[in-house]
Amino acid sequence: MFNGDPVYASYYDVGKTKSIGTDDGDFEKVLLLQHQTKTPWLSHRPHRRHPHLRHPLWFYQIRGSELTKLEKRMKQILDEINCQMEGSSSGADFDQEVAEIRASVVNEVNELGETALYTAAERGHIDVVKELLKYSNTETLTKKNRSMFDPLHIAACQGHHAIVQVLLDHDPGLIKTIGPSNATPLITSASRGHSAVVNELLSKDCSLLEISRSNGKNALHLAARQGHVDIVKALLDKDPQLARRTDKKGQTALHMAVKGVNSEVVKLLLEADAAIVMLPDKFGNTALHIATRKKRAEIVSDLLRLPDTNVNALNRDHKTALDIAEDLPLSEESSEIRECLCRYGAVRANELNQPRDELRKTVTQIKKDVHIQLEQTKRTNKNVHGIAKELRKLHREGINNATNSVTVVAVLFATVAFAAIFTVPGGDDDNGMAVVVSSASFKIFFIFNAIALFTSLAVVVVQITLVRGETKAERRVVVVINKLMWLASVCTSVAFMASSYIVVGRKHEWAAILVTVVGGVIMAGVLGTMTYYVVKSKRTRSMRKREKHARSGSNSWHHSEFSDSDIDRIYAL
Incomplete structure (x- = not known):
């Protein structure tokens, strides 16, 4: 042997x-x-x-x-x-x-990982395969060699139809086997042109059509690329929609077919679905672009005869088929393709007056304008926020200055009122009691002087214990303190008018009356004016609140934290 x-x-x-x-x-x-x-x-x-x-x-x-x-x-x-x-x-x-x-x-394997069953299936020895199957288990049937092929897959690859039948009859589950790059026996046999094996596999399980290789190509892609007419026809008979399936590059079976030289395959695909002639891949290339680049003159002519073909379609590189043809090296095929394209009205990309391009330019300009407007709005909002921040800072400084001033004035009022009680108008007797203690003027002086003293002291206590930092709370406190200072001012004025009657006496009563009239007019005028502005400020704020609820909030920046009413309120304290 x-x-x-x-x-x-x-x-x-x-x-x-x-x-x-x-x-x-x-x-x-x-x-x-x-x-x-x-x-x-x-x-x-x-x-x-x-x-x-x-x-x-x-x-x-x-x-x-x-x-x-x-x-x-x-x-x-x-x-x-x-x-x-x-x-x-x-x-x-x-x-x-x-x-x-x-x-x-x-189950013995050689250095390539091949079992005896694998070798017999590869060589096409059906009698040996039948004999080995009697003693084979599942492991033997599914064991793959180093190239990731098992016995069924290698038999389909070599086109051994009888062995494929025997293996599938022995174990129908073998039809789901997957080889290198996720290739099924159907994909492998279709790419090799074994129509009998393809028909056998399709008769067993049509779901194999749904399985693609790792690059997205299915059995129709590979059969169309190799120009296997019978296999393409068999696949399309099972599923005509297979012609629209794309791989990871966006290519249909027509894209693959026009790379080859078999125009019959192209015709079969177009008969299944003529609309696929204008389907682009991810680079925007239609079948016409690819056929032109591959210099397939006959296929270009067949594609141009279709009513659905747009001879001036643009790809992602902004090129028509004529642009691609003119970039080809000079040859008989390229010249024939250029003549054929020109007969069907092909032009260069720069000669096209594409409404789509005009629309794209318009949309681009609109996007640019909107972007500019958004940037300007963003800057405006930033400026507004900056101004609001500065106003808030000024407002806080104003409140601090106002509170400090009020504190100083309150201390002065308290000092004057406290000193006045020990220097009573009209003098004291030997016992320390005021001489005019029984007169009405003294009683008025004493009461209003006491009110001015204690009001001023209350303001001083509040100002000392007030915690700084919360602008809104400070503003409310300042409003209350200002009203107390008004009261202290009025009481001090009344005490002074009463003391004028004690000092001047009845002989010069007109002088006391004059002081009372002048002081009363001044104080009434000032207090009346301030009261008017306070009431006006409150009314304005209430009106703006009603308007704010009535209007839509489109112009939201008008209703920021620092509005005009806030500024009016500052001057109406």
């Missing part, structure tokens, strides 16, 4: 290594020794003439031409294993040991 050269099988036996030179007739002994020594694997030394070969005996036979002899040998080996084991085992133990030996032999 191997040109007279023996193959050496080794096994481990009680710490010793034994070698048996075997030829075609001794392979049974290798299997028997493997069983008797409980060796979990069967390995062969390299062939003496071909040291690079490390395949088990199965692979030499399968890759050779002696298929019939291998089938007989396989049956003979397995039968002799059964006969020689009958004396040593029985029942369940016997069946288990036989199954282990068969699995060990059938």
Whole structure:
């Protein structure tokens, strides 16, 4: 079998290594020794003439031409294993040991990770596949080689229709197998042009059409690119909407078909859905752009005959098909394409008066203007907030100055009132009692002087204990304090008028009356004017509040924290 050269099988036996030179007739002994020594694997030394070969005996036979002899040998080996084991085992133990030996032999892999079943499926040896399937388990059927192909996938790839049928009949679940780059057997067989395998897979499971490769390309993409007419027709018959599916680059099957040279595939796709002729990829290229770039003159002519084709469509680079054709190197095909495009009214991109471009410019200008307006509004709001901040600062400083001034005035009032009680007008007698204590003028003086004293002291106490920082609260306190200072001023004025009657006496009563009239007019005028502004300020604020609730809040900046009413309120304290 191997040109007279023996193959050496080794096994481990009680710490010793034994070698048996075997030829075609001794392979049974290798299997028997493997069983008797409980060796979990069967390995062969390299062939003496071909040291690079490390395949088990199965692979030499399968890759050779002696298929019939291998089938007989396989049956003979397995039968002799059964006969020689009958004396040593029985029942369940016997069946288990036989199954282990068969699995060990059938699942043996070479340096590429290929099982005997994989090699038989790849070579198209259907009888060997059928024989191996009798002793194969799920692991054998689904084991992948280093290229991520399993037996069904490699059979579909090689176009072995009969083997694909046998494998699917044995285990229909194998149809869901996935190979490299997420490729299914349908995708692989479609790209290779194996129409019989494609039809077989579609008859078993049409859902395979929904599965795409990792780059988004499906079976129709690859079949169209390679120009396999029968496969494209079969796929479109199953699902006409497949023509609209796009890959990750946004390309349809038509984009792939125009890259090839088979115009029949292009016609089949357009018959399924003529509207796909204007579908762009993610770069804006239609099928016409790509066919022009690939110099497919016949396909360009077929595309231009369609009523849906826009010969002057622009891609993302703002180029028409004519622009692309003029960029091509001078050749017979490029010249023919340019002539064909010109016959159908193709022009360059710079010669187009595109309403879409005008609309784009208008929209761009509007966006620019809106952006400028937003920036200006943003700056205006920033300025308004800055002004409001400055006004708030000035307001706080004004309140602080007002409170400080009120404190000083209150201290002065308290000092004057306190001193007046010890320097009574008219003098004291020897007992320290006022001489005019029984007169009405003195009583009026005493009462109003006391009111002015205690009011001023109250203002001083409030100003000393007031915590600074809250502008609104400080403003309210200042309003109350101002009213108290009004009271202190009035009481001091009345006390002074009463004391004038005591000092001047009855002889110059007119002078006292004059002082009373002048003081009364001045105080009444000042207090009346201040009262008028206070009432007016309150009325204005109430009116603006009603207007604010009545109007919409579109001009919200008019109702900021610092409005005109706030400023009026400052002057109406």
